[in-house]
Amino acid sequence: MSFDVPEDRNYLESHEWTTLxxxxxxxxxxxxxxxxxxxxxxxxxxxEGDTVTAGDTFGVIESIKAVSDLYAPVSGEVTAVNEALFDQPELVNDDPFGDGWMLKINVSDDDTSDSLLTAAEYADQIA
Incomplete structure (x- = not known):
């Protein structure tokens, strides 16, 4: 089975995606x-207004099969949260790269996140 791995994003080994x-x-x-x-x-x-730290958990996602932590790709302040997910968590399944986005983070000046993977590197990881 092949999975969508858009080229315009970076990825974490823990399966989060980012756009800047x-x-x-x-x-x-x-x-x-x-x-x-x-x-x-x-x-x-x-x-909104909370601070997250690169590599630390920022939340939890629960499915019928498992509960998983969500990891912050960068450090900074949360500027937006996709509140639609509270009533429609299935958006994550239906459109993970669009309507299923989770949050927006204003990157702090001292952010040192260099652990992001390119699309090709992530595709290799999940292959």
Whole structure:
């Protein structure tokens, strides 16, 4: 089975994806991750204004099969949370790279996250 791995993103080994626009990183989970989890039934996310640290957990995703931690790709302040996921967690399954996004983080100046994978590196990891 092949999974969608958009070239315009970076990835974590823990299966989160990121896009960077100016100083803001958008975060979600990958097509591979949502497939492994199965039907997502609950997502716990931080609040706007919270601070996250690269490599630390920022939330939890629960499916009919498992509960998994979500990991921050960068350090900074949460500037937006996808509140639609609270009522429709299945958006993560339906559109993991679009409507299923989770949060936006304003990257802090001292962020040192260099553990992000390219699309090709992530594709190799899940192959």
């Amino acid at each position: 626009e100016e100083d803001t990183v958008t975060v979600g989970i990958t097509d591979f991750a949502q497939d492994e989890l199965g039907d997502v039934v609950f997502v716990e996310l931080p609040s």
